[in-house]
Structure formats: structure tokens, C-alpha cells
Amino acid sequence: MAKHAGGALLQGFDVDRNSPIPIYRQIENTLRRLILDGTLSSGRKLPSTRELAMELGVSRITVKSVYEQLVAEGYLTAKTGSGTFVTTGLKLEMSSDFTRPSPSVSAPKTNLPVRAASIESSKASVRHGATDPFRPGVPALDLFPVKLWMKYLSDATLTGARRHLSYGDVIGNPALRRAIAKHLTDARGMRVDPDEIIITSGAQQAFVLISFVLLTHGDTVWYEDPGHIAGRDVMQIMGANVAPVPIDDEGLDLRYATQHHPMPKVIFTTPSHQQPLGITMSLTRRLALLNYAKDNDAWVIEDDYDSEFRYRGRPLPALSALDSERKVFYVGTFSKSMFAAMRLGYIVVPRSLTDAFAKAKTLLGQTSSAVVEQAMADFMEEGRFVEHIRKMRRIYRDRRDTLFESLSHESAGLLAPQQTDAGMHMLAWLPDGWDDQTAHRALLQQGIESLPLSVYSLASTQRPALVLGFSGAQESQIPKLVKRTAQILQNADNPPLQPPRRRLYAGLT
């Protein structure tokens, strides 16, 4: 009887129970590799399913299904009564997909095209899936009226009589554009023609479109520093010279920018609620910025990502509401006011450029769904959106207050919270000399998300701080979570501030 391959086999095995790759798939992959690289030679007998299952600590059914799959693929041959064998005559050249290095193994990268290298080096990332507490920018998903939304979604699918099942209008559903125009008038003090609105699959697609249409190699973009990473990087990748502009207590420091940087083609700003510092741009600065843009023929991007949530007084009108010269691209998103998975946002585009943007969308692809657009149009028209925002505003205010109080009481000396009048996150300052990236990682390992303030910076050196999202954390859980946060930080090994290094971060920043 042929000796079975237990020893050689088991040496090559490494079942990782924490891997996102299912165990049966890991075993299959290993067996294929061992056969193709000759470790399991032609004709070798495999251990019985019982033996291998015991050795690997998996169920026999798992091993049985692996063997069956590999028999079906031709790697193994089952002989009734005698066992399972490596098929004879397989050649190594039969390599297929799985022989490529897995994504975790870094393949040598030579001669990467310049743009690919630049894209790869971006620090932007999207943290997907289940949201751990304090992840910034996450709405109260537990309170989203899912059933109600489903009704709108199914109505849009059914009553669209197949109309919405085809391509939508390239600039977006007209009813949705009308509803957004009305919302912008009511909530943001803007006067907008629906034909100036281009629907996108979120704010990020808006930044891509704007960069694609406006920027050519070497153009200067003034960018808030610290600021939103993914928008900044897309402009840099398109060849722009992204010039970091510090923030003072009135917003983007215009004087610094004019003194230190070349004239900009584009000025990127978050006037309602600076991302991430939370400052609201003063009226004086808004007017100065618009005057500068007019006099120097620059475009302004107003990223109004979370302006629906203001907790003191009435929301300030948008910067765009003051823009008589039409130099501002107003960017809105439903990722914060509804939920990110719906992938809907919009740009209000100066009239002279609407045709170029429509064509850009055709070229880059229609990424938002016509069905979702119709559902959202109805949701807005029937007052559901305003209702939802009002409710969320009350809830977020309570969550914000609880987080502030808990941090003040439970993390004294470790995290000093900075109160905020708007938005979905709060800054909490770490003691001087701490490394906020180390603190972020220590928390993340224990299931608490935050973002280190330093990750948002290009050139600015801020004191170390964590950006803590409160909107997505249940109020009753916040005090307990803050206590845990403080404990983890107390025990964390925090070296003095290190020079910045390239790292990967959780969360789209």
C-alpha cells in the first residue's frame, strides 16, 4: 500500500483561523500548491479525511469537501477502497490563479507606472463593514428607518415600470435634483437651478470629477491642512501641486496661502465644519476667500459634508450662498445624513461647466443607481429626509454631550475633549509628547476606533489628538466605552512623538 503523505503535507499547512479566507479554501489552496510545486508527488497517497481533519483540528466534512473539490478539478484521484491519491502526470506549468502571491505577501514592484506608484502611496482608505464605536463620520445606523426606506426603494423599482431599470439621466434623476435644489434653498440659503446639480456616487466621486475636469499637471490647489485625505490625494494624483494651508481660528488662513504658495487654480475648503478641527469659517474669511477667487480666477470647492448637524443656533448659510460670481463648487453627500452604502452625493456646478461635467460622468461611468436616486427623490419630496435629519440632530446632540461629559470625567489627564457645535466627531487632545498614531492603534486592537489627528496633516504639526466620532455610538454605551478607552491608553506603550512615518489607517479620512 502506498505510504500516505501526512508528514510532508502537514509541514506545508498553516490554517489561520483569523483569516478572512474560509478554512476549506485555505486547505484547498495549500493542497494545490503542494501538488504543483512537487512537494506532493505524482501518485502519493493522501491521509484519510479523518486523519487530516484530526491533525488540522477541523471537521471531517470540511476535509471531505476539499478532497471532493480537488478530485473534481483533477488534482486528486479517488480510488474506491484504497484512498485518495495525487493524480499522476500533472505538470508544474499548470499554474493557475492561486499560485500568484496572496495580497498579504508583498510582490516585488519594479517599474511601477508613475501614476500607479502615486496612487499606491495614498494614505486614504475606507474602513468598511461593521462599525466599531467612535469611528468618525458614521451616522446612527442603528436608528435608520430601514423599513421605511425599503418601501421607497421597492416603490421606485416597481412603479418605475422598468424606466429606472435602464440607465438614468447622466447628470442624475431630475426629481432628485429638484428636491436637492429645494433642500439647499431651505437649509443652506442657496439659490440653485436643478440643472446645475450633478448627482454623484458620493462626495469622493465629486472630487474625482472636479479634478478630472479642472486640473492639469502642475496646477496649484490650496488645501486645508490638516484636511480630508482622500480628496487631497486624488488631486495630487491628477498632477496638481497640493499646497497645504494652515487653519487659524477663522478657517483657512488666506494670508498664509497668498504669502507662501503660488496662485491656485482650486481652493479646497470645509467652511461649515473644518475637517477635522471643527472650526466654522468666519463671515469675514468667507468674503475674503470669495473676493480672492474672483480677483484671481480661482475655483473654490466647498465640501459641506456634515453641515446638517449643527447643535447651537441655526445652521449657517453655505459659503455658496454668498457666491454671486459662481466660482464655488458646492459638494454635498448623503453618506452622513442617510447612510454611506447608498452612495449618493452631488455637486452644484457653475453653469458654464455643467456640460463638461455631464460628459465627464459619461466618460468615467454612471456610478450611482437610478433606482436609489428615484427612491431618494421621493423620500425627500415627502418630507422624510428633513424628518430624519431633525431626529438625528437631537440624538447626535445627546451623544455629543454624553461623550464630552464622559471624557471630562473618566479620562482626565489622558484625553481632553474639545466641545464642538456641529458635526459628528469631537477632538480629544492627548498629553504633549504622546504619539496619537500609537494611541489609535492601541485602541483599534481592542475594538475602539478613532483617528489620529496627525494622519490628516501634510505639513502642519498639531498637538497629538484623537478624532472621536460620537454620532454612531449608542448613548447608553458611551460612558462605559470611554472608561475602556482610558484604561487602554493608560496601559498603552506610548513612546514620545516620533517623526511621521508612512502608515495605513482605518477609516476614510
Ligand SMILES: Cc1ncc(COP(=O)(O)O)c(C=O)c1O
Ligand atoms: C470631509 C469629508 N468629505 C467627504 C467625504 C466623502 O464622503 P462620501 O464619498 O461617502 O460621500 C468624507 C467621508 O468621510 C469626509 O470626511
